[in-house]
Amino acid sequence: MVDWRNPPKLFIPGPVHVLPEVLQQLARPTLGHRAKEYSQLHEETIKLLKQILFTEQYVFLSTSSASGIWEASIRNCVNFDETVLCCMCGAFSDKWADVAKKCGRNVEELKVEWGMPHTVEAIDRKLAERKYKAMTIVYNETSTGVTNPLYDIAEMMKKKYPDVLVFVDAVSGMIGLPIHFDKLGWDVVFASTQKAFAIPPGLTVFAVSKRAMEKAKTVPQRGYYFDFVEFAKSDEKHQTPTTPAIPHIMALNYQCHRLVKEGxxxxxxxxxxxxxxxxxxxxxxxxxxxxxxxxxxxxxxxxxxxxxxxxxxxxxxxxxxxxxxxxxxxxxxxxxxxxxxxxxxxxxxxxxxxxxxxxxxx
Ligand SMILES: Cc1ncc(COP(=O)(O)O)c(C=O)c1O
Missing domain, CATH: 3.90.1150.10 (Aspartate Aminotransferase, domain 1)
Known part of the structure; x- marks a missing residue:
């Protein structure tokens, strides 16, 4: 008989095991999300995340799982008459292409067999075929255990396709694998906190480049909940557009301090x-x-x-x-x-x- 009150230690690829001391952070007294105390927590957490992701651009917190940012990246940064190249190498990257189609965008698929990585050469060949405005790719495909060579792909893209926006799903990669967001020239990267941040599910960290934000301002029908422009406006006050999962952010703050301390x-x-x-x-x-x-x-x-x-x-x-x-x-x-x-x-x-x-x- 299973008993949810006595759960097993998790070695599944998310949600992962959470330390008791991290769980305790979720039990702190709550804050008003428009109060100064919250802004202080938010500002401090974002500052730490910028160090962790090696970026001086935007970092936001979304009270959703990561799938929300699959949709957000497309709805904010791809116009209806533009085409996005979706690199597909397993269940999650396949799903992202599906989401882009469900958002009504034109999708071109680049598929490799499950278990294989994307290569610089194949992506280069595909991007040379026509004018793509954006590309989606998964850093670490959780269904197959492949880590795509994204540093090499980024080098090639910066040289040959600097105008293509790059959206990276780093859901099971962020924290465990290097991410130098600014140096890589990526435009959106995201991960939910139930993976290597080792916090319960309910929150997603995402970074957005300045040029992706400029693009978003020109894209109509971005929706409401995941509108990047709204996130940027709230960020000026160290807040989020809607009431965030404050207990999770307290736990995230705690984890970020530990990560920065460890290096x-x-x-x-x-x-x-x-x-x-x-x-x-x-x-x-x-x-x-x-x-x-x-x-x-x-x-x-x-x-x-x-x-x-x-x-x-x-x-x-x-x-x-x-x-x-x-x-x-x-x-x-x-x-x-x-x-x-x-x-x-x-x-x-x-x-x-x-x-x-x-x-x-x-
Ligand atoms: C690579 C990858 N992308 C996206 C997702 C979806 O994330 P979420 O369940 O937080 O929406 C997962 C979930 O396991 C994943 O592993």
Missing amino acids: MENVWARHKKMGEFVRGWAKQKWQLLVDEKYASNTLTVIKNSRNAVIGDIIKAVQAKHNAVFGNGYGKLKDLTFRIAHMGDITLADVKQLCAWIDEQTK
């Missing part, structure tokens, strides 16, 4: 170490889905090379140790399983989890 280079190195360990284990006992060169440092997708019933292993580990890892996602459901190693999960935690999985597959 982002160290944070990325910590994630890399966990990734290396899980990949080493997976290669010994199972197989990796992804070429190691593109394998994610925030989650590992492991091929079910032993033809095991993954659901039974997950259930057995939960029953014995009160911990859960992820099954495969979408069409990879029974063919793979997924272990998250991000946020406040430690190397000792993942070592323990791998040993528990071994116990069930001797």
Whole structure:
């Protein structure tokens, strides 16, 4: 029998395990969202996030999950008569293309097989075909465990297609993987907080470039809840356009202080170490889905090379140790399983989890 009051430790790729001290932040007395105290919390948090994302442009907080910013990036920055190139490499990037279509925009698809990364060459060839106004791409595809080579892609785009706006879904990448927003020349990047920020779900952090904001001002029918221009106006008062998830922002503030204190280079190195360990284990006992060169440092997708019933292993580990890892996602459901190693999960935690999985597959 499961009991939500005694939940398992989460090794699924989001929501991830949250430390008790972070949960305590969510229990602080609430603030009035137009009060000076809130503005102070907001300003301080945004300042820290700018350090974490290496940007001096806009950083906003959205009381929504990340999917809201899939829609926002399109509705704010792409006109109805323009075409957006959607790079698709798995369930989440595929979904983003779907969202762009549902927003009534013209979408051109660039697909690679699930488990493969996008390459500089293929994107270059596609962008050379016609005049695209914007491109969507996922940094870390959570369904396959691929990290796309976005630093290389950014270099190529800055040189050859400087006018194409770049929207990056970094939902399972932000914090665990480097993001130098300004240097990369990206226009929108976002992540919900239930991934490597290691906060419960309910809030999304997003950065917007100045040129994307200028573009937004010219795009009609941007909608209301996710209007970038409204976010910018409220930002001047260190506020959000609507009542935000204040408890989450308190927890985010706490996590940002910890991250800045640790130093982002160290944070990325910590994630890399966990990734290396899980990949080493997976290669010994199972197989990796992804070429190691593109394998994610925030989650590992492991091929079910032993033809095991993954659901039974997950259930057995939960029953014995009160911990859960992820099954495969979408069409990879029974063919793979997924272990998250991000946020406040430690190397000792993942070592323990791998040993528990071994116990069930001797
Ligand atoms: C890469 C990626 N993009 C988008 C999403 C959707 O995020 P949310 O559930 O916060 O809307 C997810 C969720 O797992 C994801 O992994």
